[in-house]
Amino acid sequence: MLNLRTIERKHGYNFAFLDENTKREVRRKxxxxxxxxxxxxxxxxxxxxxxxxxxxxxxxxxMAIIGxxxxxxxxxxxxxxxxxxxxxxxxxxxxxxxxxxxxxxxxTIVQTRHRIPEExxxxxxxxxxxxxxxxxxxxxxxxxxxxxxxxxxMDYSRMWxxxxxxxxxxxxxxxxARYPSLxxxxxxxxxxxxxxxxxxxxxxxxxxxxxGAGREKxxxxxxxxxxxxxxxxxDVPFRVEDFAGRACLRCGATGTFLNExxxxxxxxLYVCSDSYNCDAVKAKREGTTDxxxx
Amino acid sequence: MSVLFExxxxxxxxxxxLYRRMLDAIARPGKVVALPCLDICPPSGLSVYxxxxxxxxxxxxxxxxxxxxxxxxxxxxxxxxxxxxxAPADAEFILLAGREYGPQITVARRGDLLAPERGxxxxxxxxxxxxxxxxxxxxxxxxxxxxxxxxxxxxxxxVANLENILSLNREYPLGVDCFLAxxxxxxxxxxxxxxxxxxxxx
Numbered sequence: 001m002l003n004l005r006t007i008e009r010k011h012g013y014n015f016a017f018l019d020e021n022t023k024r025e026v027r028r029k030x031x032x033x034x035x036x037x038x039x040x041x042x043x044x045x046x047x048x049x050x051x052x053x054x055x056x057x058x059x060x061x062x063m064a065i066i067g068x069x070x071x072x073x074x075x076x077x078x079x080x081x082x083x084x085x086x087x088x089x090x091x092x093x094x095x096x097x098x099x100x101x102x103x104x105x106x107x108t109i110v111q112t113r114h115r116i117p118e119e120x121x122x123x124x125x126x127x128x129x130x131x132x133x134x135x136x137x138x139x140x141x142x143x144x145x146x147x148x149x150x151x152x153x154m155d156y157s158r159m160w161x162x163x164x165x166x167x168x169x170x171x172x173x174x175x176x177a178r179y180p181s182l183x184x185x186x187x188x189x190x191x192x193x194x195x196x197x198x199x200x201x202x203x204x205x206x207x208x209x210x211x212g213a214g215r216e217k218x219x220x221x222x223x224x225x226x227x228x229x230x231x232x233x234x235d236v237p238f239r240v241e242d243f244a245g246r247a248c249l250r251c252g253a254t255g256t257f258l259n260e261x262x263x264x265x266x267x268x269l270y271v272c273s274d275s276y277n278c279d280a281v282k283a284k285r286e287g288t289t290d291x292x293x294x
Numbered sequence: 295m296s297v298l299f300e301x302x303x304x305x306x307x308x309x310x311x312l313y314r315r316m317l318d319a320i321a322r323p324g325k326v327v328a329l330p331c332l333d334i335c336p337p338s339g340l341s342v343y344x345x346x347x348x349x350x351x352x353x354x355x356x357x358x359x360x361x362x363x364x365x366x367x368x369x370x371x372x373x374x375x376x377x378x379x380x381a382p383a384d385a386e387f388i389l390l391a392g393r394e395y396g397p398q399i400t401v402a403r404r405g406d407l408l409a410p411e412r413g414x415x416x417x418x419x420x421x422x423x424x425x426x427x428x429x430x431x432x433x434x435x436x437x438x439x440x441x442x443x444x445x446x447x448x449x450x451x452x453v454a455n456l457e458n459i460l461s462l463n464r465e466y467p468l469g470v471d472c473f474l475a476x477x478x479x480x481x482x483x484x485x486x487x488x489x490x491x492x493x494x495x496x
Contacts (some may be wrong), residue, residue, distance in 0.1 A: 015406075027317075027351060031316060039410060064313075
């Protein structure tokens with residue numbers, strides 16, 4: 001007689017944790033998301049060992065695409081050592097055994113929260129973004145049924161009015177991260193809470209970008225060589241964060257996205273947000289090869 | 295009649311490998327992607343590679359149709375994936391023998407404006423795909439995923455089938471997404487977002 005207790009279990013989990021049916025659903029939805037750039041495709045988003053809202057969308061996309069030969073990099077706000085990145089990396093390593101790296105250029109899959117690495121990504125890499133709020137129209141409309149209709153009709157007039165009112169009230173558009181952008185001239189997306197700095201990196205890139213929103217159960221994509229235009233007015237053009245005259249305190253780099261840190265004495269310090277890039281620039285400057293990647 | 299269950303197809307790793315190549319293909323329409331060899335033995339006429347694509351994406355939650363209808367192929371896919379056979383107008387996946395004229399492709403699901411992702415996915419079996427210029431159909435792609443233009447030569451795809459697929463995609467974002475797989479394991483994707491020009495080359 002079959003006794004379940006006596007069966008030796010070699011592995012605690014399926015490869016990449018998810019069962020194959022769940023992976024297949026994410027795979028089917030991801031292909032549709034790529035075929036309709038910027039369109040939010042609903043998916044089941046079952047429970048995971050990480051709470052919804054902590055990167056489960058990106059995590060499920062990564063789990064569905066990852067294979068044993070992939071090299072994984074996970075970052076949280078540009079940092080490989082952020083608590084969210086460390087936990088997601090640990091879970092993926094435990095359930096897949098894949099090699100991980102801090103070096104952006106070595107990774108085949110980069111899962112990220114709130115940043116796109118400074119180093120230009122290649123065609124053989126995939127960037128997976130964790131998305132808290134996939135709906136760019138949530139600024140102006142709370143009902144998801146209604147926003148779905150607005151996307152269907154490509155009716156983004158209320159978003160334009162919102163941006164216009166912003167300018168009237170504050171002199172400029174006050175949206176920092178999550179800057180609404182039009183993909184392939186058709187769908188408005190929330191590019192996830194990446195700073196404005198990173199939005200132009202989505203435009204006509206070599207890389208495939210996959211967006212997963214676990215709590216909100218949506219997947220969307222920006223394929224390579226696809227136009228991504230931040231909404232802007234002829235007389236008030238889109239601009240990225242201005243770090244003119246500032247350099248990273250640690251590596252001395254200019255031309256990277258900087259975190260602002262208050263020093264407790266009324267002053268401000270600036271350091272790179274992309275920790276690997278900062279390590280690499282610093283190592284190059286000091287002539288050491290230890291990039292912190294090991 | 296007994297139908298072969300493909301125990302040698304690894305549902306975890308072969309699926310993942312095939313899927314990544316499909317993802318690469320659909321993210322870069324016109325790119326000719328090589329599929330891995332598969333140790334499966336589909337019934338006569340059904341290609342190993344089209345079967346592999348079906349094994350990768352189909353399961354009990356999905357439905358499929360075969361054009362032109364073939365009972366042995368249908369039984370083979372049902373047994374190996376658990377997917378339900380459906381009428382071409384209802385199926386999420388359509389397996390098309392590219393050479394044969396399948397007029398029913400015109401009723402394929404195109405989704406609606408609220409849910410364009412409900413448009414069907416088509417696996418079209420063709421004889422050969424080549425990025426170099428050759429005989430047969432010369433397809434030129436432009437649009438998302440394509441750096442400028444990309445061209446491929448396809449043999450074994452009935453022109454009427456191609457015209458029908460393209461006419462399904464006239465009203466973007468409604469439409470169908472197509473994977474063309476040849477008998478040597480070369481794959482090309484033609485999603486609805488792609489603008490296609492074609493000519494017959496003799």
